[in-house]
Amino acid sequence: MSDDPFTLFDSWYAEAKQSEPNDPNAVALATADAEGRPSVRMVLLKGHGPDGFVIYTNRESRKAGELAANPQGALLFHWKSLRRQIRIEGPVSWATDEESDAYFASRGRDSQLGAWASEQSRPLDSRETFEQRFAAMTAKFEGQDVPRPPHWGGYRVKPTRIEFWQDRAHRLHERRLFVREDGNWSEGLLFP
Numbered sequence: 091m092s093d094d095p096f097t098l099f100d101s102w103y104a105e106a107k108q109s110e111p112n113d114p115n116a117v118a119l120a121t122a123d124a125e126g127r128p129s130v131r132m133v134l135l136k137g138h139g140p141d142g143f144v145i146y147t148n149r150e151s152r153k154a155g156e157l158a159a160n161p162q163g164a165l166l167f168h169w170k171s172l173r174r175q176i177r178i179e180g181p182v183s184w185a186t187d188e189e190s191d192a193y194f195a196s197r198g199r200d201s202q203l204g205a206w207a208s209e210q211s212r213p214l215d216s217r218e219t220f221e222q223r224f225a226a227m228t229a230k231f232e233g234q235d236v237p238r239p240p241h242w243g244g245y246r247v248k249p250t251r252i253e254f255w256q257d258r259a260h261r262l263h264e265r266r267l268f269v270r271e272d273g274n275w276s277e278g279l280l281f282p
């Protein structure tokens with residue numbers, strides 16, 4: 091068996107890109123507040139490798155507040171077309187300014203303006219308010235590049251545990267668990 095979960099992730103991810111009807115990079119991100127109360131939402135994976143799995147979001151959002159209080163996260167991919175799931179768990183840190191800047195610069199202009207206009211996760215009195223904020227940001231940055239907002243950037247989940255789950259007949263599924271200890275990965279199986 092492979093002792094490298096990243097090679098296996100790459101191969102499953104490549105298959106998902108071929109077979110999923112949309113958003114093969116969609117992944118559920120679970121966080122928990124200081125009291126351990128969990129919350130979960132979908133995000134898009136925008137980078138990955140042995141250093142971790144990177145997503146981008148508002149650093150004043152609910153998830154950001156939870157991660158500030160409790161910098162641990164869990165990611166869950168479910169690729170229905172392949173009948174597979176991957177569970178990833180580990181500590182979470184900010185992506186570097188350089189990678190957040192580079193990713194932000196690659197986004198469409200309206201998505202960049204949206205990041206300025208949205209006070210993500212905070213109450214909004216009407217859709218009109220949001221549209222006015224978007225229009226104000228469009229005017230503010232007219233004729234220039236849109237810089238990355240200070241409240242927007244990446245988070246990296248550095249895995250200590252990755253589980254690959256493959257559906258099998260009669261619920262006799264296959265579960266391969268990789269655990270990192272002292273920098274080394276070990277692999278085992280779990281009962282389904």
Ligand SMILES: Cc1cc2nc3c(=O)[nH]c(=O)nc-3n(C[C@H](O)[C@H](O)[C@H](O)COP(=O)(O)O)c2cc1C
Pocket residue numbers: 113116129130131132133134135145146147148151152153154210211
């Ligand atoms: C498929 C999908 C992908 C999403 N990707 C992102 C993302 O990459 N970043 C993000 O901030 N929100 C993304 N969202 C919105 C989040 O699910 C969520 O509504 C938002 O981040 C606020 O979450 P929070 O209040 O827990 O912080 C996505 C939603 C869906 C359904």
